[in-house]
Amino acid sequence: MTDAERTLLSSVPTQLYIAGQWRAASSSATFDVHDPATGDVIAAVADATPEDGEAALAAAHEAQDGWGRTPPRERAELLRAAFDAVTARADDVALLMTLEMGKPLDQSRAEVTYGAEFLRWFSEQAAHIDGGYLRAPNGANRILVVKKPVGPSLLITPWNFPLAMATRKIAPALAAGCTVVIKPASLTPLTTHLFVKVLDDVGVPPGVVNLISTSRSGDVTGPLIADPRLRKLSFTGSTEVGRSLLAAASEQVLRTSMELGGNAPFLVFDDADLEAAVDGAVAAKMRNMGEACTAANRFLVHAAVADEFGRRLADRLGALRLGRGTEDGVDVGPLVEEKARDKVDELVTDARDGGAQVLTGGAVPGGPGWFYPPTVLAGVPEDARLVREEIFGPVAPIVTFSDEDDAVRLANATEYGLVAYAYTRDVSRALRLAERIETGMLGINAGVISDAAAPFGGVKQSGIGREGGSVGIEEYLETTYVGIADPFGP
Structure with a gap:
């Protein structure tokens, strides 16, 4: 110190x-x-x-x-x-x-x-x-x-x-x-x-x-x-x-x-600007090391772009530097306590055992402190615990969808409804999502939407x-x- x-x-x-x-x-x-x-x-x-x-x-x-x-x-x-x-x-x-x-x-x-x-x-x-x-x-x-x-x-x-x-x-x-x-x-x-x-x-x-x-x-x-x-x-x-x-x-x-x-869905449609979507995903996932009720919890990605999105996101998150938050150049600090770190690792292990592929991260590093590396998982089953539970850590599970109706079904398949994010170039789709997704807040082509001048809160059990x-x-x-x-x- x-x-x-x-x-x-x-x-x-x-x-x-x-x-x-x-x-x-x-x-x-x-x-x-x-x-x-x-x-x-x-x-x-x-x-x-x-x-x-x-x-x-x-x-x-x-x-x-x-x-x-x-x-x-x-x-x-x-x-x-x-x-x-x-x-x-x-x-x-x-x-x-x-x-x-x-x-x-x-x-x-x-x-x-x-x-x-x-x-x-x-x-x-x-x-x-x-x-x-x-x-x-x-x-x-x-x-x-x-x-x-x-x-x-x-x-x-x-x-x-x-x-x-x-x-x-x-x-x-x-x-x-x-x-x-x-x-x-x-x-x-x-x-x-x-x-x-x-x-x-x-x-x-x-x-x-x-x-x-x-x-x-x-x-x-x-x-x-x-x-x-x-x-x-x-x-x-x-x-x-x-x-x-x-x-x-x-x-x-x-x-x-x-x-x-919260259990925020982050939807990426096949017409999305993928680079912008990755930027938004990093912001929505890594703010506060993922320890936020507004953190993107489930990445629901159209099957046509899921592989490319997963690769780009893994490249970005894998390049982030872990360390004590007071040090220069550190991007990712520790989780708040040991049991929080252990819960995140438990969720990742459950998903991996269920068939998910680790694209980056996925293991507790050695040394002092309660660190967990940014992690991206592809091919995550819909019933994996980290899809159903709030992760509160730097883990991005990717689940694919086939069309808009499928995306909305997956987004609403939770008891929570605090915030959701969606990337699409289709304005009509954005308006439909605002009416169909069960959420108190919705970010369209934006990964961070908290603002003192905006009403913050959720629906359902959020x-x-x-x-x-x-x-x-x-x-x-x-x-x-x-x-x-x-x-x-x-």
């Missing part, structure tokens, strides 16, 4: 942040954070207890009335100040993400840009929350529609995009006038700790944002979800965990936003609700209808 890395890590708060104060866990316990490129411990973070979680919710509840009445322009200016502060510290935030999560620095810098944009976008939305006024059709009343903050919100974020997932939830909540308790993933909590420090530095009032890092998520968040003071739950993570949280949230009938698993875009703030607003007697009298 370099001196610059040690200096940065020493500047990041590792305690809990409750009611505007950094403090140790009530048990004084901590848990370790590791560098996935080496396995070394890089920090010890406060391990919140259920009592700490209750204190955080109490602080959010206490601050809710004042924050909800804070003028929208003031909330907007604080979010804009946070955008400026994160942007000013982009190098520090990017390096910290690379140290705890593993992605190469250029990808971490791209996440800083993307994540900060949610702060700027929702700062602009805060002052434009609108309602409505109209005369009832029968003339008896006037109909007034008022938008109000939902209230204290619990935000549970994943480990793979530690800045962007925090900003994508905190920014609309604060813009809408909601206070929050955020629980980052125990694998990558440090980026969220640094971001919350930024919010404190720019003047977000005490109690508006509270941070509880913990290694025992269910023990700490379970009582909060059952607490009537909590009014909103937003979760990004696996579908399995999302189902259990939805069940728990039903007891209080909480407002919920769920961004869950989630409920949308984050980002003009609808993102609605997830944190309640609608009140006020019926007013005809002011002109009977």
